[in-house]
Amino acid sequence: MILLLAVVISSAVSRMLPVSIPTPLVQIALGALIGLGVNQRVELDPELFLLLFLPPLLFLDGWRIPKDELLKDLSTVVELALGLVLLTVVGMGFLIHWMIPAMPLAVAFALAAVISPTDPIAVSAIAARVPIPKRMMHILEGESLLNDASGLVCLRFAIAAALTGSFSASQAALSFLWMAVIGIGVGVVLTLVVTRAKAWVSERFGEETGSQILISLLIPFGSYLLAEHFHASGILAAVAAGVTMSFAEISRQALAMTRMGRNSVWDTIQFAANGIIFVLLGEQLPGILSGLDETVQMTGHANPWWLAFYVGAIMVGLAVLRFIWVWVSLRITLLRQAQNGATPPRAPWRLVATMSFAGVRGAITLAGVLTLPLVMGDGTPFPGRELAIFLATGVILLSLVMASVVLPILLCDLKMPAEPSKQAEENKARIAAAEAAIKAIERAQHALSKGRNDADVYATAAVRIMDVYRERIENRSLSDEANGATLRTDLIERDLRIAAITAEREEVFRLARNRKVGSETAKKLVRELDLLEVRYK
Structure with missing residues (x-):
């Protein structure tokens, strides 16, 4: 209850502050105050934490992301979400192990895997007063949707290597293929089966709004648990379930009341879950900082400021890798357009820099690092767990602060290529809908007035309603x-x-x-x- 109250208060405080401070930073600060002032502490069970927060958030991202916009920039999204994640895991893994030799290489790869996913919600909060261009935001959302899954799958392999002490590239490739294919298949099949079943029941026995909303809440958890039962990726299953849900909703319509209520419930869940994750991060900070002396000893140093140096070095490495990858990806995209005969627009350096600084780490990074095992298979403590949690926490905080300062500057007066207007598409859809409505009114009028003495009353009412739709068609058919x-x-x-x-x-x-x-x-x-x-x- 205290954590939920902190989420509510943080939202109000972030709007009241005279300067633009991202809501996640306010939530972390309130969480730290709770950690210092409340005797009760939250003991996080890594597996339970992963189950509670990730499936619904990833499911909702997959459900709501604009599919047309995602497909339009799919190549760019895949390059960022898969290629950049693999580059980050390998590059940052070796860099972290090189800087901190006491941290095993597998644990360094695990840390690199959890800091590879980005968080578009944190970016949206940062850029609330300086709007991010729509196309750029769609790319960031698509990247986050996919790199959440790819980063956490890489984390799973790294943890397995740390626990077993061995790693086989061929075995990892086969395992990745199994986890990806079966995980996606479970999410797609389960969602289709559930939506078809509830549509069959609704058509024959009526629809009950509460049960429909509850079913939508159970799908991500069911997909996640079923995929994990088959030793596949529950994360990919939740993402696939969300994407499938959006297509299933188009073909099997729910009542308007159900859609409105469901959207409200999911908005609340998204707000509460994301907020609680950041409050929990702040609540854990006092405990993390209290063990600084022991944590820094693992690095071979005595001064805790070395930990700040490592966080800064990791941030520099992440920024350099992301800047290089974004620049190369953008150049490849422009070359493709040139080969197709189009004249590609010039890409200002600020666009590359904005995409680079928009790679803010947030809820997924925290959720991932907290899932590191507490002990090894033989019962000994997992090596470097507290250090990995501290470094991941530092990366989250520093990335939020840097982005909150730099992004508004980069986005100010940034000239983006003109986006095509969708007004013609909207007008076409409105005209088609109005024409369908007029035909339906005519059929309903004839059916209702057949054999009645007051048929002229039905005709008058139908004409009055159809005039509204004809006016809409006329207004949307102008030059x-x-x-x-x-x-x-x-x-x-x-x-x-x-x-x-x-x-x-x-x-x-x-x-x-x-x-x-x-x-x-x-x-x-x-x-x-x-x-x-x-x-x-």
């Missing part, structure tokens, strides 16, 4: 110039409608306070007004 004027009129009309709806709602509340209308009537009217307001926002 580009006229369409621009119509859009401006729509914006003005939207503001006026919202003002009117706000006044209506305030009057309903006033009537309810004065007991001139009952609470049930007021609740019904307010809900209708809320739905109208959401439509215009």
Whole structure:
């Protein structure tokens, strides 16, 4: 309860501060205060921590990521999410082992694996007052969705190598293939089976909103646990389940009430889970810092400032690797466009730098490093676990601070290539939907008025409703110039409608306070007004 309260308070505090401080940093600070001021401590079980937080968050990322935008930049996303992760694991693993010889190479690779995934939620929080261009954000989201899975799969191999003391590249490749194929297959198949089953039940016996929402909550955990049962990747299963869920929803529609309630529930879960992870990081900080003397001794030094040096060196290594990879990836993309006969736009250095500093580490890094085993197979402590946790924590904090300072500067007045307008696509969809509505109204009118004496009443009502749709078709079928004027009129009309709806709602509340209308009537009217307001926002 204290952690959840801290999440709520941190959100309010981050909005109240006169300077732009990312919400994750505020949450970490509040968590540190809780760790210092509360006697009770959270003893994190690594496996339980992984199960509770990662499946729903990765499932939701896969569910909500724009699929068209992801496919458009799929090559860039794959280059960042797979190639960069492998380069980071290998390069940073050897660098960490070289800097700290006392840390076994397998443990160094495990640390490199957990600091390879990026966190778009932290980036969004940092850039809240300096909006990130949409295409860049889509690339970062797609990269995070895939590199979460690839980084954590690499972590699993590194832990296995540390526990067994051996590593076979061929065996690792076969294991990776099994984990990836079976994990993705489990997520896809389970989601399709569950969605088809619930659609069959809903069509024949009706739909109950609460159970539909609960099913969506159980799918990521079921996918994760089933994949782990087959010794596959539960992380990839959760991601695949989320992507499949988005396609399944298109073909098997749920009630509007179900979709609205489900979105609200998942928004709350995402807000709470991400917030709790950062609060937990802060709550663990006092314990991590209290053992600095013992932690630094493992490195062969006595001064704790060596740990700060190692964190800084790791950040420099990560930044250099990411900058080089982003630059090379961007050059390859531009060369491809040139070979296809297109004239590629010039890529400013600030674009490469922005993509590099946007690689902020966050919740997935913390969740991954906390899953390092407590003991080896023979019962001895896992070597370098506390040091790895400290270094990963330092990387998270430093990356958040650096990005919060540098990103707003780089994004200010950054000129991005013009993105194609989707207004024509939207107009086409609205016209097609309106034409379908008119046909449905005509069919419904004939069906309802057949054999009735008051058929003219049905005809009048149908004409009145169809006129609204015909006006919509006419407005969306104008020329580009006229369409621009119509859009401006729509914006003005939207503001006026919202003002009117706000006044209506305030009057309903006033009537309810004065007991001139009952609470049930007021609740019904307010809900209708809320739905109208959401439509215009």
